[in-house]
Amino acid sequence: MQATRDFSHYVRHLGSGLSHIDLAVEGVNCAGCMSKIERGLSALPDVTLARVNLTDRRVALEWREGTLDPARFIDRLAELGYKAYPFEPVRAEAVETEQASFLLRCLGVAAFAAMNIMMLSIPVWSGNVSDMIPEQRDFFHWLSALIALPAAAYSGQPFFRSAWTALRARRTNMDVPISIGIVTALAMSVMETIHHAEHAYFDAALMLLAFLLAGRYLDQSMRRKTRAVAGNLAALKAETATKFIGADEISVVPIAAVQAGDIVLLRPGERSAVDGNVIEGQSKIDQSLITGETLPVKAGPGTAVYAGTLNLSGALRVRVSAASEGTLLAEISRLLDNAVQARSRYVQLADRASRLYAPVVHTAALLTMLGWAAYGATWHDAIVTAISVLIITCPCALGLAIPAVQTVVSGAMFRTGVLLNSGDAIERLADVERVVFDKTGTLTLPELDVTNALDVPQDVFELAGRLALASHHPVAAAVARASGARKPLAGAEEVAGQGVRGFVRGLEVRLGRPSFCGADQIANDILHRDPEASVVAFRHGETRHVFAVRQRLRPDAAAAIATLVKAGIEAEILSGDREPAVRHAAEQLGIHEWRAGVTPADKIVRIEELKRRGVKVLMVGDGMNDAPALAAAHVSMSPVSATHLSQATADLVFLGDRLAPVVAAIGFSRKALLLMRQNLWLAAGYNLLAVPLAIAGLATPLVAAAAMSGSSLLVILNALRAHRGAKELG
Amino acid sequence: MEVLVFLVPLALTLGALGLAGFLWSLKNGQYDDLEGAGWRAIADDEPASEETLPSAGSGRH
Numbered sequence: 155m156q157a158t159r160d161f162s163h164y165v166r167h168l169g170s171g172l173s174h175i176d177l178a179v180e181g182v183n184c185a186g187c188m189s190k191i192e193r194g195l196s197a198l199p200d201v202t203l204a205r206v207n208l209t210d211r212r213v214a215l216e217w218r219e220g221t222l223d224p225a226r227f228i229d230r231l232a233e234l235g236y237k238a239y240p241f242e243p244v245r246a247e248a249v250e251t252e253q254a255s256f257l258l259r260c261l262g263v264a265a266f267a268a269m270n271i272m273m274l275s276i277p278v279w280s281g282n283v284s285d286m287i288p289e290q291r292d293f294f295h296w297l298s299a300l301i302a303l304p305a306a307a308y309s310g311q312p313f314f315r316s317a318w319t320a321l322r323a324r325r326t327n328m329d330v331p332i333s334i335g336i337v338t339a340l341a342m343s344v345m346e347t348i349h350h351a352e353h354a355y356f357d358a359a360l361m362l363l364a365f366l367l368a369g370r371y372l373d374q375s376m377r378r379k380t381r382a383v384a385g386n387l388a389a390l391k392a393e394t395a396t397k398f399i400g401a402d403e404i405s406v407v408p409i410a411a412v413q414a415g416d417i418v419l420l421r422p423g424e425r426s427a428v429d430g431n432v433i434e435g436q437s438k439i440d441q442s443l444i445t446g447e448t449l450p451v452k453a454g455p456g457t458a459v460y461a462g463t464l465n466l467s468g469a470l471r472v473r474v475s476a477a478s479e480g481t482l483l484a485e486i487s488r489l490l491d492n493a494v495q496a497r498s499r500y501v502q503l504a505d506r507a508s509r510l511y512a513p514v515v516h517t518a519a520l521l522t523m524l525g526w527a528a529y530g531a532t533w534h535d536a537i538v539t540a541i542s543v544l545i546i547t548c549p550c551a552l553g554l555a556i557p558a559v560q561t562v563v564s565g566a567m568f569r570t571g572v573l574l575n576s577g578d579a580i581e582r583l584a585d586v587e588r589v590v591f592d593k594t595g596t597l598t599l600p601e602l603d604v605t606n607a608l609d610v611p612q613d614v615f616e617l618a619g620r621l622a623l624a625s626h627h628p629v630a631a632a633v634a635r636a637s638g639a640r641k642p643l644a645g646a647e648e649v650a651g652q653g654v655r656g657f658v659r660g661l662e663v664r665l666g667r668p669s670f671c672g673a674d675q676i677a678n679d680i681l682h683r684d685p686e687a688s689v690v691a692f693r694h695g696e697t698r699h700v701f702a703v704r705q706r707l708r709p710d711a712a713a714a715i716a717t718l719v720k721a722g723i724e725a726e727i728l729s730g731d732r733e734p735a736v737r738h739a740a741e742q743l744g745i746h747e748w749r750a751g752v753t754p755a756d757k758i759v760r761i762e763e764l765k766r767r768g769v770k771v772l773m774v775g776d777g778m779n780d781a782p783a784l785a786a787a788h789v790s791m792s793p794v795s796a797t798h799l800s801q802a803t804a805d806l807v808f809l810g811d812r813l814a815p816v817v818a819a820i821g822f823s824r825k826a827l828l829l830m831r832q833n834l835w836l837a838a839g840y841n842l843l844a845v846p847l848a849i850a851g852l853a854t855p856l857v858a859a860a861a862m863s864g865s866s867l868l869v870i871l872n873a874l875r876a877h878r879g880a881k882e883l884g
Numbered sequence: 885m886e887v888l889v890f891l892v893p894l895a896l897t898l899g900a901l902g903l904a905g906f907l908w909s910l911k912n913g914q915y916d917d918l919e920g921a922g923w924r925a926i927a928d929d930e931p932a933s934e935e936t937l938p939s940a941g942s943g944r945h
Contacts, residue, residue, distance in 0.1 A: 185923035208920030258910055266903040
């Protein structure tokens, strides 16, 4: 049965007779790839647009409607040497792109206005000390107001909206003092201009907006980039199902196009993407991703199959279940919802700073006004001085202090293979005291590995590997991978439920069950020594070998755990797998605290128990059964091989086969927290210097401009230090 | 000082032109792929032909 591929689900119709599709492409990382792909795709007839986006690693394609099958593009890219997959823009991503472009527009407007007002302010400042006549000064002030008021009304929207939302909910955040500062500065400047005064603060208000918007944009673009990469990874993982569209006709369709009641084919070695019931076929199913249990379960007509489980031996026909009520997935989703709701709302450093900051600043301004009035100044002068205190303390550096560090650190993490899902994860990760690991797929590699490769002669191993390429069975796939064989053995055939066989120079070779190869005795010896392993036998004429295949720990797992322990962070294993398997892994890694056979609900109970004791827990897990625990923990991480649910729940995602990124991420976040605190102190120090000047009534617009840009530059330069010296846990 | 009558509008017009240019380029999708744009500038081969440039409506995805 040859399946057709149906990608019509991803195609958008633009009108004007054009169709559009977005493809996520693997391995595009240079200018050469870019022009190669664009030229290769443009050469297809009727293609009107082929544009690579190197930042997002995607290709946008447009063609005349109905002339081309989108599968053609994927084949063409495969010919060019790139693996591509249709990409469905996620709604959250579209919203984020829209926000980023709005922030950039605001930034552009604010920067334009700030520069032009500065151009008008400099003549006023120099004119004030020389020969400018009041009429000219008023003219320049009115011009400034003409630019400043509309520009601030437009580009201040992100702050005004957020401040308004916070105030309506009777909370306060950083945007409240920012908005108050900007609005009072502008209002006072207009009043002063009307009264022909010497000083107006239009330039300070707009410069403040421009700096703060730069901070916001940095923050936003960091999140957008990681989200795009995470989205590509999801697309490349190819969530498709093989659906029956006739009695014997099948088509590969995206998951979103499968409905309840459809019948799908689940081949051996394939992961199920749907929940359903088996209607035909016999097989064994690996549910480790869902339950953590590594021993396969028998499946036949009537057996329930869950999304994420791996079909091991025979082809199954599965009817997609109508409702997922009462299934394991539904149960897990319910636990997940509860955990997310119960998660104590973490207060970000920036918000904590602003809670402290706003009352202090506003009290200082009030006292300044009352003080000057008591001292005998006019009310007008007292109010002007008080407002200048508000302007000079407006958190220019404070607004940049944290986003600048977050941007630099997330860039550094990105290069070590860690993607951030949420910005405040950095702060939470920095004070982790205990790491709770899931075992299967987290401490161990997601794929099986041959453990006794060295006991088998190289040429035999390679022959076995070539034969194994003919099989879909995951154990055979592990042999093929470990042997490095690339050329499948010609004429090899699969014997259902037994193994594969073929001929080499007239001599029969077999790979499969020990009984299929007459190697029961050797297999039993191996199983006696290592009861956790799966075995696969190989027979070539009269030579017989047995491969032991099992899950292997990540190569640097022991070293990573040792580093954590040395840094005073405790490690613990919480696994759904059976006791011997968990005990073995724990002993190898030197982890003393472990629990085996834990259900998803038990995992949450354990996390909650640690939380009650006041322990800040980092949960690292990949399975569906970990998702609720990931959401309940103080901060969470998933390997990139994890199920969608876990990845979406985790605060961070790490790439690759090694566990080192987990340790590196903790190191980076600690360094980042240190720099954020330093930056907040720098900002506070600036206020200590500038506020007395303002209270004394000496803060001219020139002083405000110099102090604001100086302090902003200082915190940005300090943030750049996050690149260096974060390798060590400290 | 009568020269201000020319200079001020002139300066503001130039500034507004810059802003308009920025907004146009933003809308045209020129900030969507900053990494790729850097490499395109030094690519050896012919720049993409007219018809393979994105139309304004589909610049952002």
